[in-house]
Amino acid sequence: MSPEQVRRPPPRASVVDIGFGPPRLEDGRHLWRVARDSGTLDLNSPYSYVLWCRDFAATSVVARAEDEVCGFITGFSRPEDPGTLFVWQVAVDADWRGRGLARRMLDHLADSGARFVEATVTPGNTASDRLFASFARARGASLRRTPLLSADLFPGDHDPEVLYRIGPLDS
Structure with a gap:
């Protein structure tokens, strides 16, 4: 099945049916x-x-439903x-948003x-701000936001990037 023809989830699919694991080389096209x-x-x-799936699989995660990629975090x-x-x-x-997948992948x-x-999060990216704030609260960890990259460092029209640092986390 091509990345363009990914089967859509049933309307009442549960996050229980989703597995999490490292990306595989063949997942690169799906991440893209x-x-x-x-x-x-x-x-x-x-x-x-594709290279990320090879070189950074241990620090990344893919969410799969019936072996189809429905989300990822690269890190x-x-x-x-x-x-x-x-x-x-x-x-x-x-089709998989609103089911807590981003947070579960981050966990x-x-x-x-x-x-x-x-x-890093651009100002106005409320989804990312909420994700990282929720994660920090649930982990009982501090969240520090500091300006990191100004807009003039990027070509074209790009917002500045604010560094979010969460921790320390319990091991």
């Missing part, structure tokens, strides 16, 4: 499709998503701070031993 269809993420090349351990998981992208297929990743979680 979900990111593209989000309409909000900066879209990377298909090549980068990596910061080279200068290996105890910090940096969340690169969070995406949930439109899945954090349970693998990170002491801190970082991400």
Whole structure:
């Protein structure tokens, strides 16, 4: 089945039917499709998503329903701070939104031993702000927001990026 022909979930599908695990090499094209269809993420090349599935599978997660990708989080351990998981992208297929998948994927990743979680969020991205605030509250961890990347660092029309740092997390 091509990424364009992903079967849609039944209307009452439960999050119980969804499994979480590391991405596989062949998932790269599906990650690219979900990111593209989000309409909000900066879209990377298909090549980068395939390589991400190879090189950063241990710090990323895919949500699957009947072996179909319905969401993902890509992340990596910061080279200068290996105890910090940096969340690169969070995406949930439109038909699977509103089921708590992003939060469950973030919990899945954090349970693998990170002491801190970082991400950058553009001002006005309420979905990401709510996700990370909810995660911090549930973990009893502090959430610090600090300006990180100003808009003038990016080509074209790009909002600034605010660093969200959550932790320390219980191990």
